[in-house]
Amino acid sequence: xxxxxxxxxxxxxxxxxxxxxxxxxxxxxxxxTPAASxxxxxxxxxxAAKPAKPAKPxxxxxxxxxxxxxxxxxxxxxxAGLALLLLGGMVLLMRExxxxx
Amino acid sequence: xxxxxxxxxxxxxxLLAVSFAFDAxxxxxxxxxxxxxxxxxxxxxxxxxxxxxxxxxxxxxTPRLRGYLNDLNAHARRSLVLGTSIHLAAxxxxxxxxxxxxxxxxxxxxxxxxxxxxxWLLTGMALATTWAHALAPWSFWCVLVRxxxxxxxMGLLAGAVASLFAASSQSLWDPLAYAALRLxxxxxxxxxxxxxxxLDTLALGVKDFVVLVGAPCSGYEGIGLISVFTALYLxxxxxxxxxxxxxxxxxxxxxxxxLFNVLRIVVLIMLxxxxxxxxxxxxxxxxxxxxxxxxxxxxxxxxxxxxxxxxAAAEPTKRIPVRQSLPAATLAPLLALLAVxxxxxxxxxxxxxxxxxxxLAGVAVLALVWRTLALPRPPLAWPPIAVGGGVFLxxxxxxxxxxxxxxxxxxxxxxxxxxxxxxxxxxxxLGAAIVVPLVEELAFRGYLLCRLAGxxxxxxxxxxxxxxxxxxxxxxxxxMHDAWLAGTVAGAAYAVTRLRGESIWAPILAHGTTNLxxxxxxxxxxxxxLW
Numbered sequence: 001x002x003x004x005x006x007x008x009x010x011x012x013x014x015x016x017x018x019x020x021x022x023x024x025x026x027x028x029x030x031x032x033t034p035a036a037s038x039x040x041x042x043x044x045x046x047x048a049a050k051p052a053k054p055a056k057p058x059x060x061x062x063x064x065x066x067x068x069x070x071x072x073x074x075x076x077x078x079x080a081g082l083a084l085l086l087l088g089g090m091v092l093l094m095r096e097x098x099x100x101x
Numbered sequence: 102x103x104x105x106x107x108x109x110x111x112x113x114x115x116l117l118a119v120s121f122a123f124d125a126x127x128x129x130x131x132x133x134x135x136x137x138x139x140x141x142x143x144x145x146x147x148x149x150x151x152x153x154x155x156x157x158x159x160x161x162x163t164p165r166l167r168g169y170l171n172d173l174n175a176h177a178r179r180s181l182v183l184g185t186s187i188h189l190a191a192x193x194x195x196x197x198x199x200x201x202x203x204x205x206x207x208x209x210x211x212x213x214x215x216x217x218x219x220x221w222l223l224t225g226m227a228l229a230t231t232w233a234h235a236l237a238p239w240s241f242w243c244v245l246v247r248x249x250x251x252x253x254x255m256g257l258l259a260g261a262v263a264s265l266f267a268a269s270s271q272s273l274w275d276p277l278a279y280a281a282l283r284l285x286x287x288x289x290x291x292x293x294x295x296x297x298x299x300l301d302t303l304a305l306g307v308k309d310f311v312v313l314v315g316a317p318c319s320g321y322e323g324i325g326l327i328s329v330f331t332a333l334y335l336x337x338x339x340x341x342x343x344x345x346x347x348x349x350x351x352x353x354x355x356x357x358x359x360l361f362n363v364l365r366i367v368v369l370i371m372l373x374x375x376x377x378x379x380x381x382x383x384x385x386x387x388x389x390x391x392x393x394x395x396x397x398x399x400x401x402x403x404x405x406x407x408x409x410x411x412x413a414a415a416e417p418t419k420r421i422p423v424r425q426s427l428p429a430a431t432l433a434p435l436l437a438l439l440a441v442x443x444x445x446x447x448x449x450x451x452x453x454x455x456x457x458x459x460x461l462a463g464v465a466v467l468a469l470v471w472r473t474l475a476l477p478r479p480p481l482a483w484p485p486i487a488v489g490g491g492v493f494l495x496x497x498x499x500x501x502x503x504x505x506x507x508x509x510x511x512x513x514x515x516x517x518x519x520x521x522x523x524x525x526x527x528x529x530x531l532g533a534a535i536v537v538p539l540v541e542e543l544a545f546r547g548y549l550l551c552r553l554a555g556x557x558x559x560x561x562x563x564x565x566x567x568x569x570x571x572x573x574x575x576x577x578x579x580x581m582h583d584a585w586l587a588g589t590v591a592g593a594a595y596a597v598t599r600l601r602g603e604s605i606w607a608p609i610l611a612h613g614t615t616n617l618x619x620x621x622x623x624x625x626x627x628x629x630x631l632w
Contacts, residue, residue, distance in 0.1 A: 068311075069302065069304040069306065069311040069312055069313045070311075070312050070313065070382050071312070071313050071315065071317065071318075072312045072313070072314075072318055072366070072369055072382065072386050073317035073318060073322075073390075074317060074318055074319070074320060074321075074322045074323055074362055074365070074390040075322045075323065075326075075390040075391060075394075076386065076387040076388075076390065076391070078387060078583065079387050079388055079391050079443070079446070080391070081580040081581050081582070081585070082391075082439060082442065082443065082581060083388075083391035083392075083394065083395060083443065084580075085439065085577065085580065085581050086395060086436060086439040086440060086443065087330075087394075087395055087398055087399075089432055089435065089436045089439070089544070090395075090399060090402075090436060091334075091402070092432060092548075093423070093429055093432050093433060093436060094402065094406070096421075096426055096428045096429045096432070097420055097421045097422070097423060097426055097429050098406075098418045098419075098420060098421075099418060099419055099420075099421055100418055100419075
C-alpha cells in the first residue's frame, strides 16, 4: 500500500537522521589546516577570483576585530518538524494523486 | 503480535532511557588512554552496531517474517506478566550497574572496576536474555538460529560495515567544511572586492557581516539527510524504478545538496551584509537549510517519476487532479500553509510579518478543494467546545513562557506602524481560530487518523478506533509544534473528539475553541511564546 510505504520512508528517514548526522556533529569547529598552506591556498583563491587584475601579492582581508562572527549551522532543529512533515505530506500527496493507468 | 509490539517498545524505551541518562563518551576523560577501561567510552558505538545489525537482520528476514510472527502468536498463552516482571528486574539491575560504572566522577576505585564492569556486562546479558525469553520460549530461538544463521551472520556483518563506515565518515566533517568555505569565498569574490577570510577561525564575510563556516556548516547534515531519504525511497518503491541507473540519483542528490549549502552560505552573507543581519541570522538561517533539503528532495522525486531516466516503464500511471481526490484534498491545504510558512520564514526576524500570506494560501487551497471535501453544515455542539477549553487549559499549564522570545516579539510588534500591527493581528487571530484548525484537522484527523487505521479517508460518520493511528497521528501533530509534548496531548484530545463525533467538524470545533481562547489569553497577558 503506497501510503504505508511512504510513511515508513518518512519515519525511518527521521529516525536514521538523528544518529547519522545530528549526534555525530562535532561540538567544536574543525582545526584549520597549517597556516602556511592556508595562506598559499587563499592567495591562489583570490588571484583565481580576479583574473583581470595584474598579478601582485594578494592577502586575504582580515576580519575587523570589532566584528563578532556568528555560527550558522546548516540545519536548525527548530524547523525540523515542520520541514519533515511538509516533505512527508508532499510524498503522500504525490502518491495519492497517482493511479495505475 | 501485540506481545511483540509491547516488548519491542519496552526494550526501545529502556535503551533510550539508558542512552539519555548516561554518556559513555565521558569515560574518555575518566581513564588513561592506554587503560582497557578507556574502551568503555565506545559503549555507544556497540549499541549503535547492535541496533543496525538488528535492523539489517529484520530487513533480510522480511520475506519470512510473517511466518515467524505466526510462530510467535502460537506461544501467546505464556504469561506476559511473569516474563515482563523478570525482564524489568534485569533492566533495573542493568540501569543500576550502568549508573555505577559510568558515574562522573567515578565512584569505583581502580581495583573495583574489573568487578564493576563484569557485573555491568552480566546485567546487560540478563537484560537481553530475559527480554528474548519474555517474547518467546528458548525452543523458538533455537529453531530461529538453526534455520537463519546465515541471515543473522549477514545482519551482524551489515552492522559492522555500517559502524565502520559511520566511524570513518566522521573524518569528512572538516574537509567538507573547508571545501564549503573555499567555494563560498570564491563565489563571494565574484561579486565583492574585499571578502573577509580568516582561515584560522574559519570566518568568512563581507562588509561588517561575518559568519563562521565550521563543521556544522559543512553541508554534511544535508548529505546525510538526502542520502537516507533517496536510498529509502528507492528501496521502498523499487518496483517503480530502473536499476542500476536509478542509483545514480544518490550521488547526484549528494552533490546538488552540498552545492545548495554553499549557495545558502553565500546568500546568507549577502543578505546579512546588504539587507538585514537579523533576518540573515534569524529566519533565513533557520529555514534555508530545510528549504534546500525540500527543494532537492522534491527535485529528485520529479526526476524519478516524471522523466524516463529512472522510472520503470512497466507500470504506467496517470495523475489525478487534487480536486478529484478526497485524500489529496484533505492534505493539500495544510501543505500549502506549511510551504508558505517555510518560505516567509526565510525573510523573517523575530516575528513572521508575512503571516497573512500563509493564511491566504490555506484559504485559497481550501476554496479550491471545498467541493471535493463535501463537508456538511458545521454543527454547534458543546462537547467539542468543552474539549477545546480543556486543551487550552492544558496548553497554558504545560508550555512554559519564554520571556526572551516574548520580549523580542513585543518589541518587533511595537516597531510596526498601527495599520501593519492591526493587519498582522487580524490575520494572526483569524488564522489561528479558523483557518489553522480547518487545515490541520483535515490533514491529521481527516487523513492521517483514517489512513493509519488502514481505512479510506472519510470526513463524516463514525470512525473505527485504532490505538496505533490515534497515537501516531497525535505524535506527528505534536512534532509540528515547538511544544511537542503539549501538541501530542492536544492531538490525542482532538483525535478522541473525532472518534466520538459524527464528522470532522467535531475536532475542528474543539481545535478552533482552543486557539480562540489561546489568542485571547496571549493578547491579554502578552505571552506571545504560547502562540
